Amino acid sequence: MITVEVSNLTKIYESSYKKRRITALTNFNLSVEEGTVFGLLGPNGAGKTTLVKVLLGIVHPTLGSAKILGQNINNYEIRKRVGYLPENHKFPPYLNGEDVLRYVGKLSGCTNDEINSRIDGLLKLVKMEKWKKTKVKKYSKGMMQRLGLAQALINNPDLIFLDEPTDGVDPIGRKEIRDILLNLKKEGKTIFINSHLLSEVELISDRVAILNNGLLIKEGTVEDLTTNKETYSIKLTDDIDKLWFEDNFKDFHLGNITANSFEVKVSDEKELNLLIDELRKAGKNIKEIVPVKTSLEDMFISLINESDKKKTNE
Ligand SMILES: Nc1ncnc2c1ncn2[C@@H]1O[C@H](COP(=O)(O)OP(=O)(O)O)[C@@H](O)[C@H]1O
Ligand SMILES: [Mg+2]
Numbered sequence: 001m002i003t004v005e006v007s008n009l010t011k012i013y014e015s016s017y018k019k020r021r022i023t024a025l026t027n028f029n030l031s032v033e034e035g036t037v038f039g040l041l042g043p044n045g046a047g048k049t050t051l052v053k054v055l056l057g058i059v060h061p062t063l064g065s066a067k068i069l070g071q072n073i074n075n076y077e078i079r080k081r082v083g084y085l086p087e088n089h090k091f092p093p094y095l096n097g098e099d100v101l102r103y104v105g106k107l108s109g110c111t112n113d114e115i116n117s118r119i120d121g122l123l124k125l126v127k128m129e130k131w132k133k134t135k136v137k138k139y140s141k142g143m144m145q146r147l148g149l150a151q152a153l154i155n156n157p158d159l160i161f162l163d164e165p166t167d168g169v170d171p172i173g174r175k176e177i178r179d180i181l182l183n184l185k186k187e188g189k190t191i192f193i194n195s196h197l198l199s200e201v202e203l204i205s206d207r208v209a210i211l212n213n214g215l216l217i218k219e220g221t222v223e224d225l226t227t228n229k230e231t232y233s234i235k236l237t238d239d240i241d242k243l244w245f246e247d248n249f250k251d252f253h254l255g256n257i258t259a260n261s262f263e264v265k266v267s268d269e270k271e272l273n274l275l276i277d278e279l280r281k282a283g284k285n286i287k288e289i290v291p292v293k294t295s296l297e298d299m300f301i302s303l304i305n306e307s308d309k310k311k312t313n314e
Contacts (some may be wrong), residue, residue, distance in 0.1 A: 036185070055073060070124070
């Protein structure tokens with residue numbers, strides 16, 4: 001089942017001051033499968049928060065439509081099944097951890113019994129049980145994020161939106177949050193994470209989308225996005241005579257050559273097969289051919305640069 005479905009969504013913020021118009025999302029399309037972790041990546045100002053706010057009914061779309069949990073986003077009843085950790089959230093400073101969960105639980109339409117039965121478990125889950133009675137004004141940024149995650153789960157939601165969930169959290173806390181999210185996924189929940197921290201998202205997301213200047217520039221599994229389909233590393237059984245090799249294979253785009261392997265950039269599979277034919281003709285024994293991977297970070301930076309360049313040329 002598709003849990004989040006966005007169709008041709010455009011959001012233009014208009015301010016009366018100087019009649020300024022900011023296009024935060026342009027003709028955006030997206031589907032998120034039930035029970036998956038979906039990472040939305042993009043630099044600051046890309047439109048990530050706007051998308052989440054549209055899906056939650058906090059911001060109204062200018063054009064297009066969207067559905068969550070099979071219902072149109074205008075159907076506010078469906079929000080009872082949704083959890084939300086806002087970016088830069090602020091809870092009233094005079095409340096303690098327990099009060100915050102109670103307050104959000106009430107807002108989410110939970111009964112007192114439901115809230116009472118969940119508070120301790122949730123505080124334990126995010127390792128905040130010791131701080132239950134401490135006012136949130138005394139919490140560190142990391143503690144606020146932990147409590148933020150707990151409050152997003154108070155209504156036992158099926159769909160969870162987390163906007164920059166590990167912002168200000170130390171590395172151990174981040175790992176703990178990742179483990180919590182993976183457990184939630186095991187329970188069948190759908191998790192939608194906005195982040196500018198690639199490595200985090202890379203570790204837990206089933207699929208990621210990259211957003212820049214309100215445009216979806218790439219979507220797929222981390223594996224899809226980090227496999228550079230055109231570059232292959234080819235290992236041979238015997239050592240390579242570098243000079244002979246460069247001379248006889250000069251029609252191919254050779255990359256790094258080592259004692260018994262080399263990289264090659266091809267325009268398609270046909271060219272790869274042609275290269276294999278040539279290697280076999282030359283009596284070379286092929287041991288291994290593997291597509292070369294780039295890190296998500298390298299891919300992200302090159303995609304954003306490309307999309308920024310395109311924008312400047314327009
Ligand atoms: N309420 C608003 N009014 C006007 N412009 C806004 C508003 N909220 C966000 N924007 C603008 O929309 C763009 C996308 O912002 P946002 O969705 O917050 O991006 P991200 O979460 O990826 O950093 C930015 O240019 C931002 O300045
Ligand atoms: Mg944001």
